[in-house]
Amino acid sequence: MVPATLPTPRETDRVRADGRPQPAFREELRRIPSWRNALSVAGLFVQVGIIVWATVQWIWLLPVSFILMGRVRGNEPKARRRR
Numbered sequence: 001m002v003p004a005t006l007p008t009p010r011e012t013d014r015v016r017a018d019g020r021p022q023p024a025f026r027e028e029l030r031r032i033p034s035w036r037n038a039l040s041v042a043g044l045f046v047q048v049g050i051i052v053w054a055t056v057q058w059i060w061l062l063p064v065s066f067i068l069m070g071r072v073r074g075n076e077p078k079a080r081r082r083r
Contacts, residue, residue: 011017014025021029055065
């Protein structure tokens, strides 16, 4: 059920009336700490290492590892993806 009329949005100090973030808040959202980014990339390599190690140890995990490696590929930083 969709209402007949939508409520009128109100502007706040973080969000404009059209739903977009204010410039200062937008810059804050786009800033990612370097240590957090490095930790994310290191975690990606650790995940890959664990998946490969487990697959070598127990070959029956091959279908599961195939699925998990797809998940890792989706979490890979965009700068490292090839097109």
